[in-house]
Amino acid sequence: AKKNPNEPEFLQAVKEVAETVIPFIEQNKKYQNQMLLERMVEPERVIIFRVTWIDDAGKTQVNRGYRIQMNSAIGPYKGGIRFHPSVNLSILKFLAFEQTFKNSLTTLPMGGGKGGSDFDPKGKSDIEIMRFCQSFMTELAKHIGADTDVPAGDIGVGGREVGYMFGQYKRLRNEFTGVLTGKGISFGGSLIRPEATGYGNVYFAQSMLNTKGDSFKGKIVTVSGSGNVAQYAAEKATELGGIVVTLSDSSGFIYDADGIDAEKLAHVMHIKNEQRARISEYVKKYPNAKFVEGKRPWEVKCAIALPCATQNELNEEEAKTLIANGCICVSEGANMPSTSEAVEAFLKAKILFAPGKASNAGGVATSGLEMSQNSLRLSWTAEEVDERLKAIMANIHESCVKYGSDANGYVDYVKGANVAGFVKVADAMLGQGVV
Ligand code: NDP
Secondary structure, eight states: OOSSTTOHHHHHHHHHHHHHHHHHHHHOGGGTTSOHHHHHTSOSEEEEEEEEEEOTTSOEEEEEEEEEEEEOSSSSEEEEEEEOTTOOHHHHHHHHHHHHHHHHHTTSSOOEEEEEESOOOTTOOHHHHHHHHHHHHHHHTTTOBTTTEEEEOBTTBOHHHHHHHHHHHHHHHTOOOOOSSSOOGGGTOOTTHHHHHHHHHHHHHHHHHHTTTOOSTTOEEEEEOOSHHHHHHHHHHHHTTOEEEEEEETTEEEEOTTOOOHHHHHHHHIIIIISOOOGGGHHHHOTTSEEEETOOGGGSOOSEEEEOSOTTOBOHHHHHHHHHTTOOEEEOSSSSOBOHHHHHHHHHTTOEEEOHHHHTTHHHHHHHHHHHHHHHTOOOOHHHHHHHHHHHHHHHHHHHHHHHBOTTSOBOHHHHHHHHHHHHHHHHHHHTOOO
16 A cells, blocks of 8 residues: 555455465465465556547547556456546556556466556547547557567447557557457457446356355346446347346436346437437436436346446445345346455355456456457357356356355355456466566
């Protein structure tokens, strides 16, 4: 904490990992006296740079760009790029730290990284987005590469932005390589990548429910967010028989008691991805639904909750409301959406709770599959990628059960994910000496 003042999110993420990994280190001689966790919390490299661009009014704008190269013990740095006005060093370090453990859990050879900018894409024209992405990549290109660091999308960065950044990288380097993932299908993208995080989260929740002989069928599901992860989590939950009744954005949430079925979800995708408008537009077409301004959906009674918007969007009080309302399963699609106190409440109530680094790893896993396809100069079918994604999520679930089960059979997925993620990275670091 002394070394990293003003970094509350980073300290929160480290504390959560330390609480479960330190007791494990204390029981395992091999990992002692090597300063492994101390090394893991120190980024291998942090790059901060100026991004200048010209807006449509001809005015010069200045933003700050970042890339955190956290850990390369098991593969090239890998992690998304976030464009959001809240982006700062603390948030990106927390995300890069989590990413290292998450990538390890996928079993694919990817190290941890994260990047972004405090640029706000809301209300910007398409050409402004392109100018910004090109300027951002002009500096970032010096620090990344298919075998060095492979960024992807995150909040505010979808297929459009990845495409603009890829185009600029190719122009600068005169190289067509798999330097970014989440690319368009016509230039090296993988089928199922857009769906992967949301689908993967639901596959993980399904594995958790299976341990209780339960499933999504007929269950009320609340989802927060309405971006990439939320949309596909809602789609898969519905496909498996769940009734998704909420979605949200930073202005509030919509509640549709009849369920947001495939047709309604297609309209949500139109609102968010094409019109780039607010989720409140939903009630104009479906007046039976209501829009609750300025609130999050956790007050709605549900059996399964899928937080898919952003960090710290579910606090202790909201966790207690969910539990009191009979929620049996919380599976995080976003990164660290539950506060530490909320996580504690879920574990204390012994409900099924999956931390994002396990349950949302399907996105980066499929990015890893995109990297493999790019290296092979091949593309796999949607079915093939989806099968691999399912197998990876089942495998992550198994690792969590292996390291997180207590004597009574309760699975602490937080502990399971942290310890399983730690072991692989720690073994690789030990094997490579003091670097
Ligand atoms: P998008 O930009 O597509 O969507 C983000 C959603 O979250 C939007 O509905 C947005 O609302 C809402 N949101 C963002 N910031 C805030 C905030 N400060 N307060 C309230 N709502 C907010 O991003 P993704 O769906 O890609 O990412 C969502 C989460 O999932 C993030 O935590 C991300 O790190 C995580 N994740 C994403 C992966 C991916 O593959 N995309 C992989 C693994 C994790 P609004 O439109 O109003 O801003």
